[in-house]
Amino acid sequence: MAEGSRRERWITFLLLPALVLSVLVLTGITFRSGFQLERLRERSVVEATLALVSEKVDRLDKRIVEQDAVLVQLMVPEERDVSSAEWLKIAARQTPTVRATLIVDLSAKDQPVISFASRSAAGPEDERFRRLLIRSILPELKLEPPRGELRHLHRSFGDQSYLVSYWQRDADGRRYLVVAWHDVARIVHELFPSLAERGDRQQSRVNVVDEEGRIVFGPPLSRGGLTVGRAFDSTLYKWTVNVSLSASEELAEAAARRRVLEMSLVGLSAAVTLGGLVVILLALARERKLAHLKSDFIANVSHELKTPLSLVRMFGELLQSGRVDTEAKRQQYLQIIVSESERLGALIENVLDFAKVERGHAGYEFSRRQVGEVLARAVDACHLRADREGKRLVLDVAPDLPPANLDERAIEIAVINLIDNALKYAPDGEQVTITARERGGFIEVRVIDQGPGIAPEDRRRIFERFVRGKSAAGRQVRGSGIGLALVKHIAEAHGGAITVESPGISGSEFVLSVRSAGPPRARPSAARGEPR
């Protein structure tokens, strides 16, 4: 037992925390590797998206810069009228988003616009732009060398976005600024749709947002980690192109699904581990209880053996000494020796039968028998003891009782056990009644005493092996706790059961049932109300 409790302590204090720890570590590792894998996948999606968005931004930048390049070639400040006329001829084809070109004389003090060529008929908008250029745009342009470099200004004035391309030219000792005014609305309507073209292999969604995050073009996109944005490099540099691969949304959904699956799997394995542990602990506790009961059993059986043995020895020695003077006394002593030896024999038989049941070797030999006859033999075996204790055994067998298929010896042992208990636990009762009746295809044998009864909490337990009830412990009645377990095994082997009906105040009524075999007997035979 000490070994058992040490093992239990080991399990509780070392194995349990170790198991919980390993479940936690496993959970951690699973989550971490899942998370890392997810990050890797995310990173590759982000990289693919970034490559895609860069390609789109560069393509659009290039389309604007190509138009500027045409103008850089074409616009010659010293021949501005010819240049402007030339440009207007090719404007629709080669510079579709340029709305007007302007030349400013930077060498003059007030920096006047010396040329203004517009593709639309001169209107208030052109005039507004000319004033905006002088007042607000010119001061913001970077005019430091290198002079010929093509530069862009992208800015909002009021609620309108402006894009101008500009470069400087030196001619005839003067410095000129050539400006190309791009029509931003036109860029949005005519060039931006090419951003969303599905030329790429991956399905994607694209939008363009301004410096304040307002959508200029395209649908709203989720702001998740897998939407990648990049600003235009040189032209519309205040705006950002966002791309979200459709695959990224699928990826996010798959990741969420995987997380739920992983969580459930980890939860399940943790529950199984902990459940297994609880089962082990319960089994250990049961084993310990059983070991405890077994050691009680050994002590009880030894005690049970010792008492009749010492009586046999004592009366045997008395007889041997020759000091017993009367024949009546001699007979009485001899009878005590015989009945105590019988008791010893019965006990040893009980233990041996129980051992067979425990090892699963209990074999029964069934044959068609009259229950009344078996009961009469069992009562006979107990009458000496009953007489000695001043009690009556009353056997009452229904006359029309059908036969049953039974192992005579086993049923006899079972009934002797029940009668023995009735005598043992009801020391003040005057009578023990044994009845046999047929009910619903079963033969019910009842052993009724006038003892203390069975406490309600004991009624189920007393049929378990080694268990002794309150009636035994309270009154220190000797016993081993295997009698009723044996009776239960025998009853069940006969297709029946053993139960106890006890009001708990006066008397117990044990009911042993066995399956009947056939119609009732024709002739009434067994004794009825026969005191023994």
Ligand code: ADP
């Ligand atoms: P034992 O009698 O050796 O203890 P049993 O298996 O025969 O073992 O009985 C189990 C327990 O059932 C007893 O310890 C006792 O508490 C209770 N018991 C059995 N028969 C009776 C009875 N006739 N009256 C009261 N209690 C009983």
